[in-house]
Amino acid sequence: MNIDFIHRESFIELDARARAHSLLDAGTAREILGPFDRVESPWLLMQGVTPQADDGCVVMKGKIAGQAAVVIALEGAFQGGSMGEVSGAKLTAALDLACADCEKGRPTSAVMLLETGGVRLQEANLGLAAIAEIMASILALRKHAPVICVTAGTVGCFGGMSLAAGLSSYILLTREARLGLNGPEVIEQESGVDEFDSSDRALIWAIHGGEQRYATGLADALVEDDTQQVAEAVRQFVLKGVPLVHRSSQVSLYRERIAALDTSRQWDPMELRATWGKSGDEKEKR
Amino acid sequence: MEQIEFDYPAKRRVTGRAHVGVVGSGDLEVLLEPRDGNGAHVFIRTSVDGFRDTWKAVMDRFFSRYDGSVGIQINDAGATPGSVLLRLEQAVEVSER
Numbered sequence: 001m002n003i004d005f006i007h008r009e010s011f012i013e014l015d016a017r018a019r020a021h022s023l024l025d026a027g028t029a030r031e032i033l034g035p036f037d038r039v040e041s042p043w044l045l046m047q048g049v050t051p052q053a054d055d056g057c058v059v060m061k062g063k064i065a066g067q068a069a070v071v072i073a074l075e076g077a078f079q080g081g082s083m084g085e086v087s088g089a090k091l092t093a094a095l096d097l098a099c100a101d102c103e104k105g106r107p108t109s110a111v112m113l114l115e116t117g118g119v120r121l122q123e124a125n126l127g128l129a130a131i132a133e134i135m136a137s138i139l140a141l142r143k144h145a146p147v148i149c150v151t152a153g154t155v156g157c158f159g160g161m162s163l164a165a166g167l168s169s170y171i172l173l174t175r176e177a178r179l180g181l182n183g184p185e186v187i188e189q190e191s192g193v194d195e196f197d198s199s200d201r202a203l204i205w206a207i208h209g210g211e212q213r214y215a216t217g218l219a220d221a222l223v224e225d226d227t228q229q230v231a232e233a234v235r236q237f238v239l240k241g242v243p244l245v246h247r248s249s250q251v252s253l254y255r256e257r258i259a260a261l262d263t264s265r266q267w268d269p270m271e272l273r274a275t276w277g278k279s280g281d282e283k284e285k286r
Numbered sequence: 287m288e289q290i291e292f293d294y295p296a297k298r299r300v301t302g303r304a305h306v307g308v309v310g311s312g313d314l315e316v317l318l319e320p321r322d323g324n325g326a327h328v329f330i331r332t333s334v335d336g337f338r339d340t341w342k343a344v345m346d347r348f349f350s351r352y353d354g355s356v357g358i359q360i361n362d363a364g365a366t367p368g369s370v371l372l373r374l375e376q377a378v379e380v381s382e383r
Contacts (some may be wrong), residue, residue, distance in 0.1 A: 015308055035305045035317055048287035050333045050361050052309040053317055077310030 008226040011152050012176060016075035019113050019152075020060040022227045023071050023234050028062035033090055041084045043123050052078045057087035059094045065235045068101065068108040070094050076115030076155035083161060084120040088130020095137035095147070102144035109145045109238045110138075112168065115152070117183065118159015131160035138167045142246060146170060148237045150230065151177040156208065158183040167248050170237040171219040172230065173210030179219070180208040206269040215273040218247075288335045292345050296326040300354040304380035307373045314362040314370060318377040321357040332362035340367055348374050356381075 014022060021029050033039050035053035044051040056078035060071045072094050074081040083091070091112070098108040119127035138147050149168040151157040156178030157165050165171055165179060173179060182190075184198035184207075197203060206212055214222040220237070223229040257276060261267070303319035321327060328345055344367045358374075365373070 035315070036303065036319065045287065045331075048333070050287065050309050050331050050363055052315055052361055053305070053359070056309075075308055075310075077308045077313070079309075 008224065009228065010225050011227045011230045012154060012174070012225050014227065015077070016056070016058045016073035016113065016115075020058050020071040020073040023111060023113075023150075023231050024060060024062035024064060024069065025066065029060050030062060032059045032061055032094070034058075039086055039090075041086050041120075041123065043085065043126070044079075047122050049079070049122060055084060055086040055090070056081060057090045059090050064109065064111070064238045067238055068106055069111060069238060070098050070108060071111045071113065073113035074116045074161075079120055079122075081114070081116035081155050082120035083116060083118065083127045083130050083134075084123040085126040085130060087120075088127060088134060092130065092133045092137050095134065095141050099137065099141040099144060102141065107145050109148065110141055111148045111150060111234055111238075112164070113150050113152075114157040114161055114165055115155035116157055116159070116161045117155065118161050128160065131164065134161075134164050135167055138164060142167070142169050142242065144242070146237055146240065146242055148172065148234055150234065151179055151210070152225065152230065153177045153210075156180075156183075158186075167246075169243050169246060170221070170240075171213075171247075172221045172223065172233050172237070173213055173219045174223055174225050174230075175205075175209065175211050176225055177210035177213075178204065178208040179210070179213050184208070212269055212273070216276040288332055288338070290328075290330040290332070290338055290341050292328040292330075292342065294326045294328070294345070294349040295324070296349070296353050296355045297324060298353045298355060300356055300381065302381035302383065304377040306376045306380055309361045309363045312364055312366070312369065314360055314365040314373055316373045316377040317359040317361075318374075318381050319357050321355050324355060326354065326356050326358065328358045328360070330360040330362060332360075332364075334362070334364050341370075343367070344370050347371065352378060354378070354381075 040051040056075040058073040072091050098110050101108040146169040148170045149165040150172045152174045153176035162181050184204045187196040188198040213219045221233045300320050307315045309315050
Protein backbone atom coordinates (compact mmCIF):
# COMPACT_ATOMS: atom_id res chain seq x y z
CA MET A 1 0.00 0.00 0.00
CA ASN A 2 2.74 2.42 0.92
CA ILE A 3 4.64 3.76 -2.02
CA ASP A 4 7.34 6.31 -2.36
CA PHE A 5 5.69 9.73 -2.22
CA ILE A 6 8.30 11.27 -4.49
CA HIS A 7 8.23 8.65 -7.23
CA ARG A 8 4.53 7.98 -7.45
CA GLU A 9 2.52 9.45 -10.29
CA SER A 10 -0.48 11.21 -8.78
CA PHE A 11 -3.86 10.34 -10.29
CA ILE A 12 -5.61 13.26 -8.59
CA GLU A 13 -3.34 15.79 -10.27
CA LEU A 14 -4.34 14.55 -13.75
CA ASP A 15 -7.18 16.27 -15.61
CA ALA A 16 -10.17 14.26 -16.82
CA ARG A 17 -8.65 13.52 -20.26
CA ALA A 18 -5.34 12.32 -18.83
CA ARG A 19 -7.13 10.21 -16.21
CA ALA A 20 -9.24 8.46 -18.85
CA HIS A 21 -6.16 7.93 -21.03
CA SER A 22 -4.15 6.44 -18.15
CA LEU A 23 -6.66 3.65 -17.53
CA LEU A 24 -6.80 2.32 -21.10
CA ASP A 25 -4.26 -0.12 -22.53
CA ALA A 26 -1.42 1.74 -24.30
CA GLY A 27 -2.25 2.71 -27.87
CA THR A 28 -5.94 1.74 -27.71
CA ALA A 29 -7.54 4.99 -26.52
CA ARG A 30 -9.76 6.89 -28.95
CA GLU A 31 -11.69 9.94 -27.81
CA ILE A 32 -15.31 10.32 -28.91
CA LEU A 33 -16.85 13.81 -29.16
CA GLY A 34 -13.66 15.57 -28.15
CA PRO A 35 -13.23 19.32 -27.63
CA PHE A 36 -12.78 20.03 -31.37
CA ASP A 37 -16.27 18.64 -32.05
CA ARG A 38 -17.48 21.54 -29.91
CA VAL A 39 -20.56 19.85 -28.53
CA GLU A 40 -20.98 22.23 -25.62
CA SER A 41 -23.78 23.34 -23.33
CA PRO A 42 -26.19 25.75 -25.05
CA TRP A 43 -27.56 26.93 -21.69
CA LEU A 44 -24.50 28.36 -19.96
CA LEU A 45 -23.87 31.21 -22.44
CA MET A 46 -27.43 32.48 -21.89
CA GLN A 47 -26.62 32.77 -18.19
CA GLY A 48 -23.27 34.46 -18.64
CA VAL A 49 -21.19 31.37 -17.83
CA THR A 50 -18.30 30.39 -20.11
CA PRO A 51 -18.93 26.92 -21.56
CA GLN A 52 -16.22 24.30 -22.09
CA ALA A 53 -15.78 22.73 -25.54
CA ASP A 54 -16.36 19.16 -24.24
CA ASP A 55 -18.88 20.20 -21.54
CA GLY A 56 -16.58 18.73 -18.91
CA CYS A 57 -17.21 15.14 -20.01
CA VAL A 58 -14.49 13.07 -21.71
CA VAL A 59 -15.51 9.83 -23.42
CA MET A 60 -12.75 7.42 -24.46
CA LYS A 61 -13.15 4.02 -26.10
CA GLY A 62 -10.39 1.45 -26.00
CA LYS A 63 -9.29 -1.67 -24.18
CA ILE A 64 -8.62 -2.51 -20.55
CA ALA A 65 -6.75 -5.76 -19.85
CA GLY A 66 -7.27 -6.57 -23.53
CA GLN A 67 -11.07 -6.30 -23.29
CA ALA A 68 -13.27 -3.65 -24.90
CA ALA A 69 -14.05 -0.81 -22.52
CA VAL A 70 -15.30 2.75 -22.46
CA VAL A 71 -14.06 5.31 -19.94
CA ILE A 72 -16.16 8.36 -19.12
CA ALA A 73 -14.36 11.02 -17.08
CA LEU A 74 -15.96 14.10 -15.55
CA GLU A 75 -13.75 17.20 -15.24
CA GLY A 76 -14.12 18.33 -11.65
CA ALA A 77 -12.48 21.70 -12.33
CA PHE A 78 -15.22 22.76 -14.77
CA GLN A 79 -18.40 23.79 -12.93
CA GLY A 80 -17.61 21.27 -10.16
CA GLY A 81 -17.96 18.37 -12.59
CA SER A 82 -21.69 19.02 -12.65
CA MET A 83 -24.03 17.15 -14.97
CA GLY A 84 -25.77 19.22 -17.62
CA GLU A 85 -27.80 18.27 -20.66
CA VAL A 86 -24.77 17.64 -22.88
CA SER A 87 -22.40 15.99 -20.39
CA GLY A 88 -25.28 13.81 -19.21
CA ALA A 89 -26.19 12.81 -22.76
CA LYS A 90 -22.55 11.93 -23.51
CA LEU A 91 -22.34 9.71 -20.42
CA THR A 92 -25.72 8.05 -21.14
CA ALA A 93 -24.90 7.45 -24.81
CA ALA A 94 -21.52 5.94 -23.93
CA LEU A 95 -23.18 3.49 -21.50
CA ASP A 96 -25.95 2.66 -24.01
CA LEU A 97 -23.46 2.00 -26.83
CA ALA A 98 -21.48 -0.27 -24.50
CA CYS A 99 -24.74 -2.07 -23.68
CA ALA A 100 -25.58 -2.44 -27.39
CA ASP A 101 -22.11 -3.89 -28.01
CA CYS A 102 -22.63 -6.38 -25.17
CA GLU A 103 -25.96 -7.46 -26.66
CA LYS A 104 -24.22 -8.02 -30.00
CA GLY A 105 -21.81 -10.39 -28.29
CA ARG A 106 -18.96 -7.97 -27.73
CA PRO A 107 -18.63 -7.50 -23.96
CA THR A 108 -17.75 -3.89 -23.15
CA SER A 109 -17.13 -2.67 -19.60
CA ALA A 110 -17.64 0.93 -18.53
CA VAL A 111 -15.50 2.97 -16.15
CA MET A 112 -16.96 6.20 -14.78
CA LEU A 113 -14.51 8.67 -13.27
CA LEU A 114 -16.83 10.70 -11.10
CA GLU A 115 -15.65 14.03 -9.71
CA THR A 116 -18.97 15.78 -9.45
CA GLY A 117 -21.35 17.68 -7.23
CA GLY A 118 -24.32 16.23 -9.13
CA VAL A 119 -26.84 18.21 -11.16
CA ARG A 120 -25.61 21.42 -12.80
CA LEU A 121 -27.87 24.00 -11.20
CA GLN A 122 -27.86 26.23 -14.31
CA GLU A 123 -29.46 23.37 -16.26
CA ALA A 124 -31.75 22.24 -13.44
CA ASN A 125 -34.39 19.81 -14.74
CA LEU A 126 -32.29 18.79 -17.74
CA GLY A 127 -29.54 17.72 -15.35
CA LEU A 128 -32.02 15.79 -13.19
CA ALA A 129 -33.41 14.06 -16.28
CA ALA A 130 -29.86 13.26 -17.42
CA ILE A 131 -29.05 11.57 -14.11
CA ALA A 132 -32.26 9.51 -14.29
CA GLU A 133 -31.19 8.36 -17.77
CA ILE A 134 -27.66 7.58 -16.57
CA MET A 135 -29.04 5.41 -13.77
CA ALA A 136 -31.33 3.53 -16.18
CA SER A 137 -28.39 2.97 -18.52
CA ILE A 138 -26.17 1.66 -15.69
CA LEU A 139 -28.89 -0.81 -14.69
CA ALA A 140 -29.15 -2.02 -18.30
CA LEU A 141 -25.39 -2.35 -18.82
CA ARG A 142 -24.43 -3.92 -15.49
CA LYS A 143 -26.30 -7.12 -16.36
CA HIS A 144 -23.83 -7.72 -19.18
CA ALA A 145 -20.56 -6.13 -18.07
CA PRO A 146 -19.15 -4.44 -14.98
CA VAL A 147 -19.75 -0.72 -14.49
CA ILE A 148 -16.84 0.57 -12.43
CA CYS A 149 -16.95 3.86 -10.53
CA VAL A 150 -13.70 5.61 -9.63
CA THR A 151 -13.72 8.64 -7.34
CA ALA A 152 -10.23 9.84 -6.51
CA GLY A 153 -10.77 13.43 -5.39
CA THR A 154 -10.49 16.24 -4.84
CA VAL A 155 -14.09 17.07 -5.77
CA GLY A 156 -15.60 13.76 -4.67
CA CYS A 157 -18.93 12.39 -5.79
CA PHE A 158 -22.13 13.91 -4.45
CA GLY A 159 -25.78 14.52 -5.23
CA GLY A 160 -27.55 12.56 -7.94
CA MET A 161 -24.29 11.14 -9.24
CA SER A 162 -23.68 9.43 -5.87
CA LEU A 163 -26.79 7.40 -6.73
CA ALA A 164 -25.17 6.51 -10.06
CA ALA A 165 -22.05 5.45 -8.11
CA GLY A 166 -24.25 3.39 -5.79
CA LEU A 167 -25.70 1.48 -8.75
CA SER A 168 -22.30 0.65 -10.21
CA SER A 169 -20.82 -2.85 -9.95
CA TYR A 170 -17.68 -1.73 -8.14
CA ILE A 171 -16.64 1.48 -6.39
CA LEU A 172 -12.97 2.40 -6.16
CA LEU A 173 -11.88 5.24 -3.85
CA THR A 174 -8.74 6.89 -2.54
CA ARG A 175 -8.31 8.28 0.99
CA GLU A 176 -8.70 11.76 -0.50
CA ALA A 177 -12.06 10.91 -2.11
CA ARG A 178 -15.43 11.73 -0.64
CA LEU A 179 -18.68 9.99 -1.51
CA GLY A 180 -22.11 10.93 -0.24
CA LEU A 181 -25.64 11.92 -1.27
CA ASN A 182 -25.69 15.29 0.48
CA GLY A 183 -22.43 17.18 0.75
CA PRO A 184 -21.34 18.72 4.07
CA GLU A 185 -22.37 22.26 3.09
CA VAL A 186 -25.83 21.13 2.01
CA ILE A 187 -26.38 19.27 5.28
CA GLU A 188 -25.24 22.28 7.31
CA GLN A 189 -27.45 24.61 5.27
CA GLU A 190 -30.53 22.41 5.65
CA SER A 191 -30.13 21.08 9.19
CA GLY A 192 -27.85 23.54 10.96
CA VAL A 193 -24.27 23.56 12.16
CA ASP A 194 -25.15 21.32 15.13
CA GLU A 195 -26.03 18.56 12.68
CA PHE A 196 -22.92 18.92 10.51
CA ASP A 197 -20.13 21.48 10.70
CA SER A 198 -18.97 21.79 7.08
CA SER A 199 -15.74 23.55 8.15
CA ASP A 200 -14.64 20.50 10.15
CA ARG A 201 -12.52 18.58 7.67
CA ALA A 202 -11.78 15.71 10.06
CA LEU A 203 -15.53 15.21 10.54
CA ILE A 204 -16.19 15.34 6.79
CA TRP A 205 -13.61 12.67 6.01
CA ALA A 206 -14.75 10.57 8.99
CA ILE A 207 -18.22 10.43 7.40
CA HIS A 208 -17.76 10.86 3.62
CA GLY A 209 -14.10 9.93 3.25
CA GLY A 210 -12.88 7.07 1.07
CA GLU A 211 -11.30 5.19 3.98
CA GLN A 212 -14.52 5.25 6.01
CA ARG A 213 -16.67 4.27 3.02
CA TYR A 214 -14.40 1.33 2.33
CA ALA A 215 -14.21 0.29 5.98
CA THR A 216 -18.02 0.30 6.29
CA GLY A 217 -18.36 -1.90 3.21
CA LEU A 218 -19.71 0.82 0.92
CA ALA A 219 -16.76 0.69 -1.50
CA ASP A 220 -14.90 -2.24 -3.05
CA ALA A 221 -11.34 -0.94 -3.18
CA LEU A 222 -9.24 1.70 -1.48
CA VAL A 223 -6.03 2.65 -3.29
CA GLU A 224 -3.26 5.21 -2.93
CA ASP A 225 -3.32 8.33 -5.11
CA ASP A 226 -1.13 6.60 -7.68
CA THR A 227 -2.00 6.22 -11.36
CA GLN A 228 -0.59 2.69 -11.64
CA GLN A 229 -2.46 1.50 -8.56
CA VAL A 230 -5.74 2.97 -9.80
CA ALA A 231 -5.25 1.45 -13.27
CA GLU A 232 -4.35 -1.95 -11.82
CA ALA A 233 -7.41 -1.97 -9.52
CA VAL A 234 -9.64 -1.05 -12.50
CA ARG A 235 -8.07 -3.87 -14.55
CA GLN A 236 -8.82 -6.36 -11.75
CA PHE A 237 -12.49 -5.31 -11.66
CA VAL A 238 -12.78 -5.61 -15.45
CA LEU A 239 -11.31 -9.13 -15.29
CA LYS A 240 -13.60 -10.03 -12.38
CA GLY A 241 -16.65 -9.31 -14.50
CA VAL A 242 -20.21 -8.80 -13.28
CA PRO A 243 -20.48 -9.38 -9.50
CA LEU A 244 -22.74 -12.20 -8.27
CA VAL A 245 -24.79 -9.69 -6.28
CA HIS A 246 -24.74 -5.95 -6.83
CA ARG A 247 -24.52 -3.86 -3.67
CA SER A 248 -27.68 -1.96 -4.60
CA SER A 249 -29.62 -5.26 -4.92
CA GLN A 250 -28.98 -6.11 -1.26
CA VAL A 251 -32.02 -4.20 -0.08
CA SER A 252 -32.81 -6.35 2.96
CA LEU A 253 -29.20 -6.21 4.20
CA TYR A 254 -29.17 -2.42 4.25
CA ARG A 255 -32.73 -2.15 5.60
CA GLU A 256 -31.74 -4.40 8.50
CA ARG A 257 -28.57 -2.43 9.11
CA ILE A 258 -30.49 0.82 9.44
CA ALA A 259 -33.30 -0.78 11.48
CA ALA A 260 -30.73 -2.17 13.93
CA LEU A 261 -29.03 1.19 14.41
CA ASP A 262 -29.88 2.83 17.74
CA THR A 263 -30.30 6.48 16.75
CA SER A 264 -31.15 7.65 20.28
CA ARG A 265 -27.42 8.18 20.83
CA GLN A 266 -24.53 9.54 18.77
CA TRP A 267 -22.52 6.91 16.90
CA ASP A 268 -18.93 7.55 16.06
CA PRO A 269 -17.29 6.56 12.77
CA MET A 270 -15.08 3.83 14.29
CA GLU A 271 -18.11 2.13 15.86
CA LEU A 272 -19.83 2.13 12.48
CA ARG A 273 -16.79 0.47 10.92
CA ALA A 274 -16.88 -2.25 13.59
CA THR A 275 -20.62 -2.80 13.14
CA TRP A 276 -21.09 -2.47 9.40
CA GLY A 277 -17.70 -3.48 8.11
CA LYS A 278 -18.31 -7.11 9.05
CA SER A 279 -21.97 -7.44 8.06
CA GLY A 280 -21.57 -6.83 4.33
CA ASP A 281 -20.00 -10.20 3.51
CA GLU A 282 -22.86 -11.40 1.35
CA LYS A 283 -20.66 -10.14 -1.44
CA GLU A 284 -17.20 -11.44 -1.93
CA LYS A 285 -14.67 -9.03 -0.38
CA ARG A 286 -11.51 -8.07 -2.18
CA MET B 287 -19.57 37.23 -20.00
CA GLU B 288 -17.96 38.98 -22.95
CA GLN B 289 -17.01 37.79 -26.44
CA ILE B 290 -13.96 39.33 -28.09
CA GLU B 291 -12.44 38.69 -31.54
CA PHE B 292 -9.09 39.67 -33.03
CA ASP B 293 -7.37 39.12 -36.37
CA TYR B 294 -3.63 39.00 -36.97
CA PRO B 295 -1.60 38.70 -40.16
CA ALA B 296 0.09 35.29 -40.38
CA LYS B 297 1.64 33.47 -43.30
CA ARG B 298 3.04 30.21 -42.01
CA ARG B 299 0.94 27.11 -42.64
CA VAL B 300 0.54 24.80 -39.65
CA THR B 301 -0.77 21.24 -39.57
CA GLY B 302 -1.12 20.29 -35.92
CA ARG B 303 -3.85 21.25 -33.53
CA ALA B 304 -3.91 21.44 -29.75
CA HIS B 305 -6.32 21.54 -26.85
CA VAL B 306 -4.97 22.62 -23.47
CA GLY B 307 -6.37 23.83 -20.16
CA VAL B 308 -9.73 23.71 -18.44
CA VAL B 309 -12.48 26.29 -17.87
CA GLY B 310 -11.90 26.29 -14.12
CA SER B 311 -11.56 29.26 -11.78
CA GLY B 312 -8.48 31.30 -12.72
CA ASP B 313 -7.75 29.07 -15.69
CA LEU B 314 -8.77 28.86 -19.34
CA GLU B 315 -9.14 26.45 -22.23
CA VAL B 316 -7.31 27.02 -25.52
CA LEU B 317 -8.26 25.33 -28.79
CA LEU B 318 -5.69 25.97 -31.52
CA GLU B 319 -6.16 24.57 -35.03
CA PRO B 320 -4.93 25.20 -38.58
CA ARG B 321 -6.88 27.81 -40.53
CA ASP B 322 -7.33 28.14 -44.28
CA GLY B 323 -6.37 31.43 -45.84
CA ASN B 324 -3.95 34.04 -44.66
CA GLY B 325 -4.16 35.31 -41.14
CA ALA B 326 -4.90 34.13 -37.65
CA HIS B 327 -8.24 34.56 -35.97
CA VAL B 328 -8.79 34.68 -32.21
CA PHE B 329 -12.19 34.16 -30.59
CA ILE B 330 -12.39 34.73 -26.85
CA ARG B 331 -15.24 34.11 -24.45
CA THR B 332 -14.45 35.35 -20.97
CA SER B 333 -16.43 35.35 -17.74
CA VAL B 334 -14.91 38.69 -16.73
CA ASP B 335 -16.22 41.80 -18.52
CA GLY B 336 -14.30 44.96 -19.40
CA PHE B 337 -10.79 43.65 -20.11
CA ARG B 338 -10.72 43.98 -23.90
CA ASP B 339 -7.59 46.16 -23.82
CA THR B 340 -5.75 43.66 -21.64
CA TRP B 341 -6.70 40.78 -23.98
CA LYS B 342 -5.47 42.87 -26.92
CA ALA B 343 -2.12 43.48 -25.20
CA VAL B 344 -1.68 39.77 -24.43
CA MET B 345 -2.57 38.76 -27.99
CA ASP B 346 -0.33 41.46 -29.51
CA ARG B 347 2.56 40.10 -27.48
CA PHE B 348 1.79 36.48 -28.41
CA PHE B 349 1.56 37.25 -32.15
CA SER B 350 4.75 39.31 -32.05
CA ARG B 351 6.53 35.94 -31.69
CA TYR B 352 4.12 33.52 -33.40
CA ASP B 353 3.26 33.59 -37.10
CA GLY B 354 1.12 30.46 -37.60
CA SER B 355 -2.06 30.76 -39.65
CA VAL B 356 -4.36 29.38 -36.96
CA GLY B 357 -7.78 29.69 -35.45
CA ILE B 358 -7.61 30.12 -31.68
CA GLN B 359 -10.61 29.77 -29.43
CA ILE B 360 -10.30 30.71 -25.79
CA ASN B 361 -12.86 29.82 -23.13
CA ASP B 362 -11.78 31.80 -20.09
CA ALA B 363 -12.80 31.58 -16.45
CA GLY B 364 -10.87 34.57 -15.10
CA ALA B 365 -7.26 33.65 -15.88
CA THR B 366 -4.56 36.29 -15.31
CA PRO B 367 -2.67 37.63 -18.37
CA GLY B 368 0.36 35.56 -17.35
CA SER B 369 -1.68 32.35 -17.27
CA VAL B 370 -3.20 33.20 -20.66
CA LEU B 371 0.22 33.63 -22.26
CA LEU B 372 1.52 30.40 -20.70
CA ARG B 373 -1.50 28.45 -21.95
CA LEU B 374 -1.04 29.90 -25.45
CA GLU B 375 2.63 28.90 -25.46
CA GLN B 376 1.67 25.44 -24.20
CA ALA B 377 -0.88 25.11 -27.02
CA VAL B 378 1.79 26.00 -29.60
CA GLU B 379 4.18 23.46 -28.08
CA VAL B 380 1.53 20.70 -28.14
CA SER B 381 0.49 21.56 -31.72
CA GLU B 382 4.08 21.26 -32.92
CA ARG B 383 4.76 17.97 -31.15
